[in-house]
Amino acid sequence: METKKSLTCKVLLHLLKNPHLSPRHALTSTSTLTSVANQLGASRVGVWKAAKKLQAKGLVNLTAV
Secondary structure (H helix, E strand, O other), rough: OOOOOOOHHHHHHOOOOOOOOEOOOOOOOOHHHHHHHHHHHOHHHHHHHHHHHHHHHHOOOOHHH
16 A cells, blocks of 8 residues: 655655755755755645645745745
8 A cells, every 4th residue: 555645745855855054054955946846746836835834834944035
């Protein structure tokens, strides 16, 4: 039996697997929603909704580029 991951879960896992180190060596991700959507094969709108859910749970911080 195969379990399907929600897009929110896929976005979070993608961000955790692809971190970037900031100059202060804090774990941050500078991925744009468009790049995440392209890499996951999802729509930008879907990734945006997933990211907003993660932000509401306090798991990610969204900032303007």
